[in-house]
Amino acid sequence: MYRYASVVLCLAFAIVFQLSLGTEVTVKDKDNNICIYANLMVNFSVDYEVAENKSKMANFELPAEVTTHGSTCDNTSSTLKLNFGEGHSWSVNFTSNGKQYQADIITFSYNLSDTTVFPNSVVNDTATVIAKPQITIVDVDTCYSCRSKETLEADSVNQTLWDVLIQAFVSNNSKSENITSCAADVPSTTVAPTTNVTTAPTTPATNTSTAPPPTTPPTPTLPTPTAGKYSIKPDENSTACLIANFGLRINLKSVEMNFEPNGTTVSGSCGVNSSQLVLTSNTMTITFTFANDTKKFRLHALNITGKTSAGVPFSEVNTNLSLWEAAVGSSYMCNKEQNYTITSQLTLYTFYLQVQPFGVKKGVFSTAEDCQADAENFIVPIAVGVSLLVLILIVLLAYFIGRKRNMASSYESL
Numbered sequence: 001m002y003r004y005a006s007v008v009l010c011l012a013f014a015i016v017f018q019l020s021l022g023t024e025v026t027v028k029d030k031d032n033n034i035c036i037y038a039n040l041m042v043n044f045s046v047d048y049e050v051a052e053n054k055s056k057m058a059n060f061e062l063p064a065e066v067t068t069h070g071s072t073c074d075n076t077s078s079t080l081k082l083n084f085g086e087g088h089s090w091s092v093n094f095t096s097n098g099k100q101y102q103a104d105i106i107t108f109s110y111n112l113s114d115t116t117v118f119p120n121s122v123v124n125d126t127a128t129v130i131a132k133p134q135i136t137i138v139d140v141d142t143c144y145s146c147r148s149k150e151t152l153e154a155d156s157v158n159q160t161l162w163d164v165l166i167q168a169f170v171s172n173n174s175k176s177e178n179i180t181s182c183a184a185d186v187p188s189t190t191v192a193p194t195t196n197v198t199t200a201p202t203t204p205a206t207n208t209s210t211a212p213p214p215t216t217p218p219t220p221t222l223p224t225p226t227a228g229k230y231s232i233k234p235d236e237n238s239t240a241c242l243i244a245n246f247g248l249r250i251n252l253k254s255v256e257m258n259f260e261p262n263g264t265t266v267s268g269s270c271g272v273n274s275s276q277l278v279l280t281s282n283t284m285t286i287t288f289t290f291a292n293d294t295k296k297f298r299l300h301a302l303n304i305t306g307k308t309s310a311g312v313p314f315s316e317v318n319t320n321l322s323l324w325e326a327a328v329g330s331s332y333m334c335n336k337e338q339n340y341t342i343t344s345q346l347t348l349y350t351f352y353l354q355v356q357p358f359g360v361k362k363g364v365f366s367t368a369e370d371c372q373a374d375a376e377n378f379i380v381p382i383a384v385g386v387s388l389l390v391l392i393l394i395v396l397l398a399y400f401i402g403r404k405r406n407m408a409s410s411y412e413s414l
């Protein structure tokens with residue numbers, strides 16, 4: 001019995017020791033209470049471009065030295081953000097329904113100008129990839145534990161997580177001693193104490209609830225992109241001839257990217273039959289071509305070119321679109337999130353959309369044709385038509401009555 005206990009103690013010690021090698025952080029909420037605890041190991045493997053058509057692999061670990069600046073906590077959602085090195089960051093979003101919590105999305109940003117990690121990189125901006133972690137259905141007031149390795153593949157980045165111990169939505173300012181183990185850890189025939197990190201080995205087995213298979217795992221979602229305001233002027237002393245406000249997200253081969261309006265250069269042209277808006281950020285160039293079909297305008301072509309975070313060039317073009325249609329002289333508006341399949345590889349998402357590519361007066365939007373009010377738009381012409389008809393009837397009636405009286409009086413005068 002003693003022998004057994006000492007083996008278990010050693011095991012427990014070994015686990016604690018092993019875990020202490022990882023990155024350990026706590027995040028405090030506004031009341032200075034611990035709301036997230038994390039202790040984990042992450043290895044990154046990043047493919048990046050070093051010369052035309054050549055790529056290199058960078059392998060590095062999440063260091064023990066991190067800051068948690070940018071982490072947030074509230075009752076139903078919280079974010080753990082670990083910043084390290086020269087502008088790299090790794091963050092996880094958690095959501096809770098009060099009974100259970102889960103990690104929705106891992107966002108990893110890496111600064112390709114950091115030459116110690118990415119020597120000879122030809123790209124020098126910060127790239128971001130998102131991945132969906134397996135941290136699902138964790139009972140509140142328990143730690144999620146996963147000693148097994150889990151590799152998440154996203155675009156040009158592989159992340160390997162192991163020796164993970166995380167608790168989000170910590171209550172009472174202290175990390176729970178109860179564990180929800182990941183599925184990969186559970187099938188092993190290991191004895192109970194390994195499921196509990198710090199309680200004495202003599203306590204009964206803790207409730208190692210195996211996470212049931214998630215029913216419908218929510219697809220990873222990025223935050224709503226920032227809405228940008230863009231305009232084109234025919235020359236510097238004129239008011240705008242094309243105006244567009246929107247937030248953009250693209251999904252390229254299943255990798256989602258938000259378009260960042262900050263730092264974007266705007267160019268383009270206004271024509272009688274065709275206008276163009278060209279947005280160039282440091283990762284991509286988007287060209288919107290609008291057509292004026294006499295009475296209506298529409299988004300007629302879309303051309304998106306750029307490079308993925310791995311430096312692989314892409315170019316997706318569709319020159320046969322009929323989107324965002326509205327009468328020339330008005331603007332097209334769609335506040336709600338919309339998605340448009342542009343090519344088999346590319347989906348465009350818009351948020352808070354309003355555009356006017358022709359007939360802009362005084363640099364402001366004219367009457368908007370709202371995409372949601374399509375049904376209501378029919379009512380107005382019908383109402384106008386009906387009242388016109390009534391008016392014509394009244395005029396005709398008045399005419400005939402008048403004519404009859406005239407004829408009567410002319411007979412009398414004879």
Ligand SMILES: *[C@@H]1O[C@H](CO)[C@@H](O)[C@H](O)[C@H]1NC(C)=O
Pocket residue numbers: 052053
């Ligand atoms: C890079 O690859 C593209 C097509 O894969 C090719 O057209 C181009 O010539 C290559 N450039 C170099 C420098 O090898």
Ligand SMILES: *[C@@H]1O[C@H](CO)[C@@H](O)[C@H](O)[C@H]1NC(C)=O
Pocket residue numbers: 043059060061149160162
């Ligand atoms: C993590 O990366 C380090 C250094 O790159 C390597 O020594 C270690 O074996 C890696 N561990 C795993 C589990 O891949």
Ligand SMILES: *[C@@H]1O[C@H](CO)[C@@H](O)[C@H](O)[C@H]1NC(C)=O
Pocket residue numbers: 086087088111112113114115126
């Ligand atoms: C990226 O790395 C470069 C070089 O180390 C540094 O000058 C720059 O500030 C970093 N960017 C960010 C956003 O930290």
Ligand SMILES: *[C@@H]1O[C@H](CO)[C@@H](O)[C@H](O)[C@H]1NC(C)=O
Pocket residue numbers: 113122124
């Ligand atoms: C990034 O690279 C571009 C050209 O490749 C260069 O003009 C720019 O100065 C670089 N920026 C930084 C911060 O190194």
Ligand SMILES: *[C@@H]1O[C@H](CO)[C@@H](O)[C@H](O)[C@H]1NC(C)=O
Pocket residue numbers: 045046047153156157158
């Ligand atoms: C990620 O892992 C897959 C499968 O092991 C491998 O084919 C791919 O090259 C890896 N990518 C990176 C960037 O390490």
Ligand SMILES: *[C@@H]1O[C@H](CO)[C@@H](O)[C@H](O)[C@H]1NC(C)=O
Pocket residue numbers: 141176177178207
């Ligand atoms: C651990 O779980 C057990 C049963 O589910 C519960 O009685 C106990 O209070 C929990 N301990 C902590 C520290 O939350």
Ligand SMILES: *[C@@H]1O[C@H](CO)[C@@H](O)[C@H](O)[C@H]1NC(C)=O
Pocket residue numbers: 207208209
């Ligand atoms: C484990 O937890 C589940 C629900 O969380 C409960 O139904 C079950 O009785 C618990 N088992 C033990 C041994 O505490």
Ligand SMILES: *[C@@H]1O[C@H](CO)[C@@H](O)[C@H](O)[C@H]1NC(C)=O
Pocket residue numbers: 235236237
């Ligand atoms: C714009 O107006 C300024 C001052 O009124 C004038 O100096 C400038 O030449 C004008 N530019 C153009 C392109 O007309």
Ligand SMILES: *[C@@H]1O[C@H](CO)[C@@H](O)[C@H](O)[C@H]1NC(C)=O
Pocket residue numbers: 262263
């Ligand atoms: C835009 O970026 C600059 C520097 O990159 C930053 O100082 C500024 O706050 C950003 N503006 C917004 C609205 O994010």
Ligand SMILES: *[C@@H]1O[C@H](CO)[C@@H](O)[C@H](O)[C@H]1NC(C)=O
Pocket residue numbers: 271272273292293294295328329358359
């Ligand atoms: C749209 O096209 C028609 C016919 O080509 C033209 O008469 C009209 O002026 C154009 N509208 C604008 C605002 O350019």
Ligand SMILES: *[C@@H]1O[C@H](CO)[C@@H](O)[C@H](O)[C@H]1NC(C)=O
Pocket residue numbers: 285287303304305317
């Ligand atoms: C798309 O844009 C790129 C770069 O702006 C350009 O080279 C290419 O010719 C355009 N493709 C089409 C079909 O317009």
Ligand SMILES: *[C@@H]1O[C@H](CO)[C@@H](O)[C@H](O)[C@H]1NC(C)=O
Pocket residue numbers: 338339
């Ligand atoms: C695209 O929009 C439709 C409704 O307009 C919605 O049902 C669908 O789920 C959306 N698809 C994606 C991938 O967001």
